[in-house]
Amino acid sequence: MDVNEVLLPGVGLLYEFVNLEGDKVGVVARRSGDFELAVYGEGDPDQARAVFRLTGEEADVLAGILGAPRIAERFADLTKEVPGLSAGQVEVLAGTPYVGRPLGESRARTRTGASIVAIVRGEDVIPSPGPEKVLCAGDVLVVIGTREGIAAVEQLVRG
């Protein structure tokens, strides 16, 4: 699916896509962390109608409902389609070196070739965590890479 990304200077970003039914959907991600969802009308395709707003918190809840918890499952499906690619889960145990430190410091991808694509933290899923994301004890890292790469990440994180 094509998602069109438009810059809204001073405000944030606008994402647009057309769903299967042909409705054009717009999502404004404001810098403030709020979101605005819109569907475009038939009469005037430039004008958004049925606009509603979400605070950052509400957007998280919506994202959760819409499928963030299935993220690990979806990666597992993906790896079935690509030979040689595997998905694994690595738990960050209490007392290991990277607890309380940002993900970037592990330099996992540089050192192992495997990518950490999500962090599962209790009920929450943090998809595509940035290097600044601080790890907590009990986090489960969703790792994608070769079998060796995933094993290397496991070793790295366990210390």
Add this chain to the structure above:
Amino acid sequence: MHISVALLLELGIILASLSLLGTLARRYALSPIPLYLLAGLALGEGGVAPVPAAGSFVETGAGIGVVLLLLVLGLEFTVPEFTVSLRRHLPSAWVDLVLNATPGAVAGWLFGLDAGGILALAGVTYISSSGIVARLLGDLRRMSNRETPAVLSVLVLEDFAMAAYLPLLAVVAAGGTWQQALLGVLLALAAVVAALTMSYWWGHHLGRLLSHPDAEQLLLRVLGVTLVVAALAEAVHVSAAVGAFLVGLSLTGEAADRARKVLSPLRDLFAAVFFLAIGLSIPPNSLLPVLPVALLLAVVTAATKVASGWYAARREGVGRRGRLRAGTALIARGEFSIVIIGLVGTGHDRLGALVAAYVLLLAVAGPVITRFTGSRPSDPKRSPRRSTPVS
């Protein structure tokens, strides 16, 4: 320590009245700026309720208000947004500049103003109020409309043009020669480029230097540095406002986001004081004679803004109704037109009155016109804030 009862009382009454006016304006999704101006006019000499004790505070506060307005403007600014806007919308920015600065310049010339006055009036009619427009588009739920990116890009480029324009005006208004003015602009441009380069390469270092997890620390550091830079800029005749804008430009990323959050309430307070001070400095009886000129200028420049918005939206392939929406969205003039007058300041009484009348007209008419063009007649009435539940 001696506490002046009169000062506290007057200031308290002023702020409470401003809050009342602001609430009133917000209810109708209008900008509070014209009401603050009117309040200033009412309180000034020859007005209904003079405030001698609060006067010096208002005067000091106004200076800080300008600095904060431009600091936060600079903080809003990101290099990628600017370069994307520049690449895609440069022709629109030129059309906007030529169409809207010309009527002001011609009016200034016909009005018999000097070079500084003509330049000031050109700037006044050129610059839309990004504050009013951005807020209006949010309130009217037009952020996801297709013409909106073009409108916002034009605003960004206008704001950036101000960085070159304000020092030029400061020099010309101070009666400098054209060479001095040119030098001033070159200096200012060099400073802007330096600030942007710094922000691009070392922005995170600067951010780390000024940033602190504690909001109070962050506020004190950013405000402290800004006031020092503003003072230095003023001392070398570049204008404090430009100095503050540069500090805002240099900060980027998370530090800028957080600084914006802690500074915005402070900006709102002092900006209100600034609008009030401009109102105070203008004798109410000088407004009436300039009203016809202001009205004519407002009508002409509302039309030219519609034309420039129309052009910008058309380049994005937006339909006719969207082009009209883009055009009318740009009509509102506000804080920066007033900043310009604050900069030219004394010695231009008639200009001050003209601009005050002009901004009064367009800060009210702009949002109203925007609201009633391209609105959806079939739509159920919504309140401007998020009070209606979404069904």
